[in-house]
Amino acid sequence: MQLDPTVITDSWRLFVEGTFVTLQLSAMAFVFGLALAIPVAVLSMSRYTALKAVAIVYLAIIRGVPFIALVFIVHYGTAALGARTPAFWSGTIALTLFASAYFSEVIRSTISALPPSQWDSGRVVGMSRWQTLRHIIVPQSVGPMIPPGVNVTIMMIKESSVISAITVGELTYQGLVVQGNTFAPFEVFITIALLYWAITLAFSQLAQWAERRIGRSQKSERPMGGIADRYLTLSTRRPAA
Amino acid sequence: MGFDLSYVLAALPDVGAASLTNAWMAVVICVCALGMGIAFTVVRSLKYAVVNAVISVMISFVRGTPILIQIFLCYYVLPIVGLDLNPTTAGILAISLNSSVFITENFRGALAALDDGPIEAATALALKPAMIWYLIILPQLLRRTLPMLVSEGTVILKNTALLSVITVAEGFRVAQQIGGATFRPFEPLIAVALCFLVLNLVLVGLGTALERRLILKGA
Numbered sequence: 001m002q003l004d005p006t007v008i009t010d011s012w013r014l015f016v017e018g019t020f021v022t023l024q025l026s027a028m029a030f031v032f033g034l035a036l037a038i039p040v041a042v043l044s045m046s047r048y049t050a051l052k053a054v055a056i057v058y059l060a061i062i063r064g065v066p067f068i069a070l071v072f073i074v075h076y077g078t079a080a081l082g083a084r085t086p087a088f089w090s091g092t093i094a095l096t097l098f099a100s101a102y103f104s105e106v107i108r109s110t111i112s113a114l115p116p117s118q119w120d121s122g123r124v125v126g127m128s129r130w131q132t133l134r135h136i137i138v139p140q141s142v143g144p145m146i147p148p149g150v151n152v153t154i155m156m157i158k159e160s161s162v163i164s165a166i167t168v169g170e171l172t173y174q175g176l177v178v179q180g181n182t183f184a185p186f187e188v189f190i191t192i193a194l195l196y197w198a199i200t201l202a203f204s205q206l207a208q209w210a211e212r213r214i215g216r217s218q219k220s221e222r223p224m225g226g227i228a229d230r231y232l233t234l235s236t237r238r239p240a241a
Numbered sequence: 242m243g244f245d246l247s248y249v250l251a252a253l254p255d256v257g258a259a260s261l262t263n264a265w266m267a268v269v270i271c272v273c274a275l276g277m278g279i280a281f282t283v284v285r286s287l288k289y290a291v292v293n294a295v296i297s298v299m300i301s302f303v304r305g306t307p308i309l310i311q312i313f314l315c316y317y318v319l320p321i322v323g324l325d326l327n328p329t330t331a332g333i334l335a336i337s338l339n340s341s342v343f344i345t346e347n348f349r350g351a352l353a354a355l356d357d358g359p360i361e362a363a364t365a366l367a368l369k370p371a372m373i374w375y376l377i378i379l380p381q382l383l384r385r386t387l388p389m390l391v392s393e394g395t396v397i398l399k400n401t402a403l404l405s406v407i408t409v410a411e412g413f414r415v416a417q418q419i420g421g422a423t424f425r426p427f428e429p430l431i432a433v434a435l436c437f438l439v440l441n442l443v444l445v446g447l448g449t450a451l452e453r454r455l456i457l458k459g460a
Contacts, residue, residue: 060441061438063395064395064399064437064441065437065438066399066400066401066402066437068402068413069402069413069416069430069434069437070434072417072426073427073434076420076426076427077427080244080427081244082243154304154305158305158306160307161307161310162307165406172309185313185321186317186318186321189313189314189318190314192310193306193311193314196305196307196310197301197302197306200305200306226357226361227357227364228355228357228361230286230370231352231370231374231378232352232357232378233288233352233353234282234285234286234352235288236294
């Protein structure tokens with residue numbers, strides 16, 4: 001097998017363009033998705049059954065339907081309702097819905113992991129529910145939300161590749177174009193895989209750096225050095241005694 | 242154009258039948274992914290530096306790239322290195338590999354939380370490592386990670402819809418074909434979405450029942 005680097009070098013522009021569109025899609029879905037996740041999380045924690053049911057149904061649909069179907073449903077659905085959106089916006093809307101569901105679960109599970117006494121203490125010193133949320137619950141929750149939030153973001157960046165199916169010119173789509181022109185699947189798919197890998201690695205490095213800056217990095221290591229560690233640890237590094 | 246429920250109902254029988262393809266592929270993939278996930282975990286616990294380094298690069302690659310690209314790699318690139326798979330097999334391989342990586346990473350976290358005592362006792366009784374894995378570690382590990390395994394199952398089920406891009410005739414592809422033939426692309430998509438919701442409900446229901454049973458038996 002012979003690798004042909006000209007396949008990549010001849011169409012490097014398409015790959016750069018595609019990477020840019022992928023980043024653009026992900027950035028927009030991150031911002032809009034997070035904004036939409038907050039009301040969804042509030043609904044899912046509501047005391048009223050009807051409001052809670054709305055959130056539960058929304059989450060079940062967004063997380064239960066394959067993302068590729070969601071993308072097409074948004075794309076054809078807006079057309080069926082008479083408001084045909086350009087593919088790029090259909091993709092952005094679909095990715096936003098996807099991100100909002102997973103972000104809202106991060107918000108909900110982080111907040112409900114706090115001891116309930118935190119809410120009670122707020123009420124005891126005379127704060128309203130809203131003030132308790134604002135001054136006691138939220139400040140404690142932002143740090144723990146970062147690691148699962150990063151995971152959701154990386155998942156979302158990867159999922160954006162599916163939007164290629166409605167001909168949005170992001171990285172995967174450009175790769176398929178080049179592969180159609182050159183019939184060189186090996187070079188093309190390895191290249192786009194490496195580009196995605198670079199994007200997600202860079203993002204997780206950035207997130208780790210941010211986490212260290214905030215000083216919330218909590219690594220729970222088990223105390224090591226027993227017989228059982230032969231089975232229970234997968235790391236080859238010897239622990240410092 | 243509007244929305245016409247009768248087209249959803251008309252598409253439902255064919256789409257539903259094709260969705261059973263998704264269901265059986267998901268079952269096969271769940272079994273393969275769990276097996277591979279366990280195998281990776283056991284191999285990593287042996288702590289051969291070179292082997293673990295190779296596995297960790299693979300884990301990083303699989304976690305850092307889209308499943309869609311991994312499906313393309315299995316379908317278009319493996320033939321070049323002499324492994325020519327049909328679309329269904331290539332897809333099952335790609336999704337199994339993908340999920341096994343997420344499973345072994347989850348196992349890693351759960352292993353660290355297991356109690357040392359039973360393993361030390363088993364070692365003192367001179368049980369062979371394979372027996373320790375089979376009798377002591379795996380039962381606890383699978384029980385503790387069951388919720389995660391169920392949610393990985395739903396991810397697997399949803400990922401099978403991506404195999405439409407490599408021409409596997411599953412529910413989503415059939416819905417697209419019906420949409421193309423009737424010029425009503427939207428309604429068959431609603432039909433296939435309903436099928437996936439039902440399959441997911443069944444899966445989550447089975448998972449919950451299993452969890453309850455195992456907790457009753459004393460987790």
